[in-house]
Amino acid sequence: MERLGLFAGYGVELEYMLVDARSLNVNPIADKILQAAAGELTSDYENGAIAWSNELALHVIEIKTNGPARSWLGLAEQFHANVRLINQIAAQFGARLMPTAMHPWMDPLAELKLWPHECNPVYEAYNRIFDCRGHGWANLQSTHLNLPFANDEEFGRLHAAIRLILPLLPAIAASSPIADGVMQDALDYRMEVYRNNSRRIPSLTGAVIPEPLFSAAAYDREIFQKIYRDIEPHDPDGILREPFLNSRGAIARFDRGAIEIRVLDVQECVSADVAICEVLSQVLKLFVEESVVSYRRQQDVSVAPLAELLLDAIQFADQAYLSSEELAEVYGVTTGASLNEVWRYLYGLVLRQFGETSISKESRQCFEVILKRGPLARRIVTRVADAPTDLPSIYLELCECLETNRMF
Numbered sequence: 335m336e337r338l339g340l341f342a343g344y345g346v347e348l349e350y351m352l353v354d355a356r357s358l359n360v361n362p363i364a365d366k367i368l369q370a371a372a373g374e375l376t377s378d379y380e381n382g383a384i385a386w387s388n389e390l391a392l393h394v395i396e397i398k399t400n401g402p403a404r405s406w407l408g409l410a411e412q413f414h415a416n417v418r419l420i421n422q423i424a425a426q427f428g429a430r431l432m433p434t435a436m437h438p439w440m441d442p443l444a445e446l447k448l449w450p451h452e453c454n455p456v457y458e459a460y461n462r463i464f465d466c467r468g469h470g471w472a473n474l475q476s477t478h479l480n481l482p483f484a485n486d487e488e489f490g491r492l493h494a495a496i497r498l499i500l501p502l503l504p505a506i507a508a509s510s511p512i513a514d515g516v517m518q519d520a521l522d523y524r525m526e527v528y529r530n531n532s533r534r535i536p537s538l539t540g541a542v543i544p545e546p547l548f549s550a551a552a553y554d555r556e557i558f559q560k561i562y563r564d565i566e567p568h569d570p571d572g573i574l575r576e577p578f579l580n581s582r583g584a585i586a587r588f589d590r591g592a593i594e595i596r597v598l599d600v601q602e603c604v605s606a607d608v609a610i611c612e613v614l615s616q617v618l619k620l621f622v623e624e625s626v627v628s629y630r631r632q633q634d635v636s637v638a639p640l641a642e643l644l645l646d647a648i649q650f651a652d653q654a655y656l657s658s659e660e661l662a663e664v665y666g667v668t669t670g671a672s673l674n675e676v677w678r679y680l681y682g683l684v685l686r687q688f689g690e691t692s693i694s695k696e697s698r699q700c701f702e703v704i705l706k707r708g709p710l711a712r713r714i715v716t717r718v719a720d721a722p723t724d725l726p727s728i729y730l731e732l733c734e735c736l737e738t739n740r741m742f
Contacts, residue, residue, distance in 0.1 A: 337591040338482035340492060341619055343402030345480030345592065346611055348413065348600055350736070351432040352393045352424060358729055360440050361429045362392035362447040370423045377452045384416045390457045391472055392447040395420065395431075402482060406612045406694055413604035414739040421737055433736040434710065435475050435510035435524040435599035438725050442472035459573045463534065463565075469513055470531025474524045477507070477598040479611045481618070482591055489586065490548030492593055494632040495621035496584045497544055498664060499614065500597050501644035505673035506704050507610055508651040508711035509599035515725065517718065521651040521711040524599055529648075532581050537564045541641040542583040542597070546633060553586050583644075597644075602710055602735040602742045609700035612693055616684045625687055626666050626680075635664060647673060652708050678705055703741055713742055 352361045365375065368386060372379045379386040385400040397416050403409055417431060424430050446467050448457045460466055481496075483489040508522035520526040525542075532538040537560050547553045562575050569575070577587055583597040595614075601607045620626050639658045646654040652674040656662045662669040665676050666683070681701065684692060693701075707713055717728050735742050 337484040338402060339484040340482070340488050340622060341615060343404050343482050344406065344409075344611065344615060345399050345402050345478075345594075346409070346413075346608070347396055347398040347478040347480070348604065348607055349389060349394055349396045349475035349477070350417075350420075350600065351437055351475060352395060352429050353432045353437070353733075355425065355428050355430045358432060358726055358733070360393040360437055360445055361427070362445075363424075363427050363429060364388050364392050364395045364449070365451060366427055367395060367420060367423050370426070371419075375451060377449070381416060381419070383412050386416070386420070388449045388451075388453075390449060390460065390466065392449050393445075394475060398478075402480070406608060406697065410605045410608040410696065410739070413608070417604060417736060417739075430733055431736055432729065432733050433475075433509075433600060433602045434714075434729075434732060435508075435522075436469065436473050436513050438512040438729055439515040440473050441514075442469050443467045446472035455573055459569060463568045463574075464532060468527065468531065469523075470527035473513065474510070474528060475600045476524065476596055477600045477607050477611065479595045479598065479614060480587070480590070480592045481595070481615065483593065484591065486549050489550060489588075489593070490633075491622045491629055492618070493544065493548055493553075493584075493586065494546075494629060495618045496593055496595060497546065497640060498621060498632060498635060499618060500543055500583045500595070501640050501647050502665075502673055502676060503595075503597040503614070504599075504644075504647040504709070505652040505654065506613075506677055506701075506709055507598040507601070508648075508709045509601055509714070511711040511715050512718070512725070517715065520649045521709070521715070522599060522648045525597065525644075525648045528581075535561070535564050535568065537561045538579060539581040541637050542644055543637050543640040544582045544584055544586075545637060546635065548633060550586075550588055553588075557582075557586075599710070602732050603739045604736075605696055605739055606700050606704070606710070606741055609697035610704070612697045613681060613684070613701050616688060616692055617680050620680070620683060620687060626683070627664050631664065635660065651711055652677075674705065674708070681705065700741060710742060717742075 504522040510524040
């Protein structure tokens with residue numbers, strides 16, 4: 335199969351919780367939703383340009399592009415139509431979809447139910463090794479952006495760019511400030527628990543930021559072979575000896591010819607997710623084309639400063655600050671700039687370099703709300719501060735945002 339080149343297509347995956355329509359408690363019925371749609375029990379359902387699938391937790395369902403989309407135009411509308419269809423089916427079971435990256439009051443120790451059907455041996459293996467009852471496995475919903483590469487040279491350039499941008503992503507995408515019914519210390523609490531969920535075998539996640547590797551051979555040697563060696567004593571049957579075992583914030587999928595970005599929290603509506611992905615792809619294009627800094631300079635950036643910045647971004651999101659002179663230089667801003675200011679600069683550079691029409695009007699409008707009012711997590715925190723005992727009504731409104739495709 336012919337591989338797509340850089341920015342010739344986009345794969346987007348959105349994960350949502352299924353919850354009781356009245357109480358908003360998690361409702362583990364993803365198998366029933368998929369069966370009702372397909373007419374038979376299945377883990378995947380294709381609905382034209384959009385496909386649905388299961389996840390590890392039975393209360394989570396994923397909708398995704400059915401293969402690479404060649405354009406962003408119309409993608410939000412296609413996703414929204416499928417959100418509404420799932421809600422129509424879920425209503426038959428007294429359920430609905432809830433957005434955001436973490437359920438605000440789920441008790442994962444008591445409420446997790448694993449997907450019990452096809453691929454269950456994979457989930458059972460994860461559960462046996464890592465105990466999936468914690469938030470880091472049972473209660474986190476993300477947006478994945480898959481970007482293609484056609485050969486080793488393109489992989490190296492794309493991987494170099496993605497490594498640099500990963501620490502900036504919570505500043506625009508954090509949507510998980512609440513868990514266990516209380517405000518957490520991190521605005522992107524999903525990423526806080528995610529980075530620790532494989533701590534029994536640290537090589538699986540590393541520092542979340544991938545190592546500076548720019549060829550398939552180096553990546554296989556330094557990442558895949560190491561994690562396969564480390565998992566073998568815990569997985570003698572090799573059930574988990576697959577590329578998906580790599581849990582970094584961006585993972586190379588050489589089988590697909592793509593890099594999958596995993597640091598994005600899912601948003602309150604599909605237009606916001608598409609806007610973030612569309613802007614992100616254009617920012618990465620700036621770096622791939624060396625419009626901000628040379629490829630050689632990108633390759634020189636080690637894991638440590640990026641990982642340190644990511645930790646700050648997980649906690650403070652858009653209000654984290656650049657203390658690294660090296661990273662400030664790489665991003666083209668001054669030391670001490672906030673991550674909101676970094677994004678304003680890079681977004682403006684995209685519009686100047688590629689033209690305003692390089693990003694759709696709807697995505698520009700959504701992204702500019704994020705730049706002005708902060709990521710969804712900050713907007714949730716502001717609302718909770720006004721009504722601290724009213725989490726159910728706030729999250730009901732977020733459910734309505736998803737159903738009507740409007741920002742919170």
